[in-house]
Amino acid sequence: VERARSSAQPPAHRVDDVVAGIRAAGGRATPARRAIVEVLVGGPHHQHLTAEEVTERVQAVLPDVALSTVYRSMEALEELGFVEHLHIGHGPAVYHLAAEQHLHLVCESCGAVTELPQSTLDAIGEEIRHRHRFRIEPRHFALSGLCEECGE
Amino acid sequence: VERARSSAQPPAHRVDDVVAGIRAAGGRATPARRAIVEVLVGGPHHQHLTAEEVTERVQAVLPDVALSTVYRSMEALEELGFVEHLHIGHGPAVYHLAAEQHLHLVCESCGAVTELPQSTLDAIGEEIRHRHRFRIEPRHFALSGLCEECGE
DNA sequence: CTCATTGCAAACGATTTGCAGAGAT
DNA sequence: ATCTCTGCAAATCGTTTGCAATGAG
Numbered sequence: 454v455e456r457a458r459s460s461a462q463p464p465a466h467r468v469d470d471v472v473a474g475i476r477a478a479g480g481r482a483t484p485a486r487r488a489i490v491e492v493l494v495g496g497p498h499h500q501h502l503t504a505e506e507v508t509e510r511v512q513a514v515l516p517d518v519a520l521s522t523v524y525r526s527m528e529a530l531e532e533l534g535f536v537e538h539l540h541i542g543h544g545p546a547v548y549h550l551a552a553e554q555h556l557h558l559v560c561e562s563c564g565a566v567t568e569l570p571q572s573t574l575d576a577i578g579e580e581i582r583h584r585h586r587f588r589i590e591p592r593h594f595a596l597s598g599l600c601e602e603c604g605e
Numbered sequence: 606v607e608r609a610r611s612s613a614q615p616p617a618h619r620v621d622d623v624v625a626g627i628r629a630a631g632g633r634a635t636p637a638r639r640a641i642v643e644v645l646v647g648g649p650h651h652q653h654l655t656a657e658e659v660t661e662r663v664q665a666v667l668p669d670v671a672l673s674t675v676y677r678s679m680e681a682l683e684e685l686g687f688v689e690h691l692h693i694g695h696g697p698a699v700y701h702l703a704a705e706q707h708l709h710l711v712c713e714s715c716g717a718v719t720e721l722p723q724s725t726l727d728a729i730g731e732e733i734r735h736r737h738r739f740r741i742e743p744r745h746f747a748l749s750g751l752c753e754e755c756g757e
Numbered sequence: 758c759t760c761a762t763t764g765c766a767a768a769c770g771a772t773t774t775g776c777a778g779a780g781a782t
Numbered sequence: 783a784t785c786t787c788t789g790c791a792a793a794t795c796g797t798t799t800g801c802a803a804t805g806a807g
Contacts, residue, residue, distance in 0.1 A: 481761055481806050487767090504797080519764050524797065542692075542746065558739045567739055567802055577729050587710045587719055589750035594694065598741035633781045633786055655771080671789050676772065677785090699770055 454510065466550050468494055478533055483516045485511070486526050493550050501566070503545040541566060541595040557595035562603035566595070593605050606698055618702050623687050626723055637663070637670045641678050645702050653718070655697040665679040679754065693718060693747040715756035718747070 465488075471490045474481045488511045493500055501602040502510070508523045527548050530536040538546045541559040556574065574591050582588050623642045624634045637754045644662045645652055654662070660675045679700050682688040693711040708726065726743050734740050744754040750756075 464743045476807090477712075479807095483762065483806070485763070488627070517764070520796095521765080521798075522763060529762095539705065550661070558733070558737065558741065559747065560739070561742060567737055569733070569737055573733070575728065578758085581725070582720070585719055586719055586753040587750055589710065589748050590713060591748065591750075593713065594746065594749045596741050596743065597746045598739055599678065599745075600736040604740045628782090631786085635781070635787060637788070668788070672771095673773075673790080674788060734804095 455594070466535060466552050471530070471533075474535060476534050480529060480533075484515060485522050488515050488518065489523060489526050490535075493548065499550045499553055501549045502538070503547055503548045505545065507520075507548065531604065539590065539593065539595060542597050554592075556591050558600075559595040560600035560603050561597050562599055564599050565585070567600065581601050618646065618704050623685075624680070624684050626687060627681070632681060632685075637674050637676050637713060638682075640670065641669050641675060642687075643737050645655040645700065651702045651705055653691070653699045653701045655699055657669070657697065659700065670750060689744065691745065695748060707746070708743050709751050710752075710753035712755050713749050714751055717752050719752065 457571050468487060468546045472487060475482050475486065489507060492502070492507050504520060504523050504527065507527075508518065508520045511518045511523065517568050525538055527538065528573050531538065535551055536548055537551045538548045539557060541557060542561060543563070544563075554571045555568045556571060559565070559568060560567075571592075574589065578591070608697060620639065620642050627634050627638065632655070640663045643656070644686060646661050655678065656675050659679075660670065660672045663670045663675065666745060671749060679688055679690065683690065687703055688700055689703045691709060692698050692699045693709060694716070696716070706723045709721045709725060710721060712719075723744075727740065730741050730743070
């Protein structure tokens with residue numbers, strides 16, 4: 454979709470940061486993991502990809518990497534805090550680097566994803582916390598609704 | 606957990622209303638459908654049940670009703686506007702009569718479901734609509750987060 | 758050498774679908 | 783009689799798991 458900017462500044466998480474983190478935690482920095490992280494770091498903007506999409510892109514370089522390896526690696530990377538996954542309505546979850554802090558709106562009709570600032574729900578978050586003793590955690594699930602084109 | 610105002614008037618949807626609606630739309634009021642609606646109407650409060658739970662309860666009376674029949678009936682009832690389904694995080698969707706209009710909070714840790722008034726998100730709903738040209742539709746997916754016991 | 762990680766295939770849970778027969782109108 | 787609906791089994795989709803082999807440290 455988009456192409457990698459070559460080299461001005463190191464992005465928030467470079468592949469090497471993650472590799473170092475894996476090793477620091479006693480894990481092993483395998484070619485598969487390295488390739489997965491490379492895919493997530495992606496181009497100029499970090500990617501939001503399903504496990505299947507990550508697998509496809511990884512397989513372009515390492516054809517034998519299995520989908521299950523991607524799921525297991527994502528789990529490991531998530532435990533280390535490098536990756537988060539987000540549920541966008543019905544379809545599969547999408548994975549992305551933990552660096553970017555924003556919320557997501559997903560159109561129930563066309564599937565379009567809109568990002569919005571993390572702070573958007575702070576106010577009602579507080580209100581709900583007091584009134585209902587419940588702390589909403591709006592990053593793990595997208596808010597669903599209708600985008601402009603699809604909304605009546 | 607809030608309680609429905611008790612009984613002055615007949616509840617919004619009785620089994621017979623639904624049966625009449627099915628027939629009015631050219632559908633057939635089968636024993637399976639009747640039993641399904643009876644389960645959803647439930648006791649004093651209307652129920653929020655998974656397809657599997659509905660099936661179990663229906664099978665207590667009609668042992669041969671298949672899970673797929675429940676799914677298909679729910680779909681039909683939903684098209685007629687009698688039923689809605691709600692996604693509460695990871696597990697299966699839950700079905701309920703369309704009468705009750707409220708939002709849901711689901712604890713990511715223990716799965717507890719809290720209901721909250723429909724109006725709670727009206728204000729940010731408007732704000733998001735203007736700022737991001739997106740109309741949130743917060744009834745189809747629960748808001749996830751942490752309940753008091755589970756929240757750190 | 759050891760133990761984390763992998764590939765593969767098979768299991769899984771939730772939901773959907775194809776089909777021939779049953780049953781509501 | 784018609785045509786919707788049903789039961790059953792099998793298919794599908796996203797994700798997880800068991801296991802023996804690989805390979806990172």
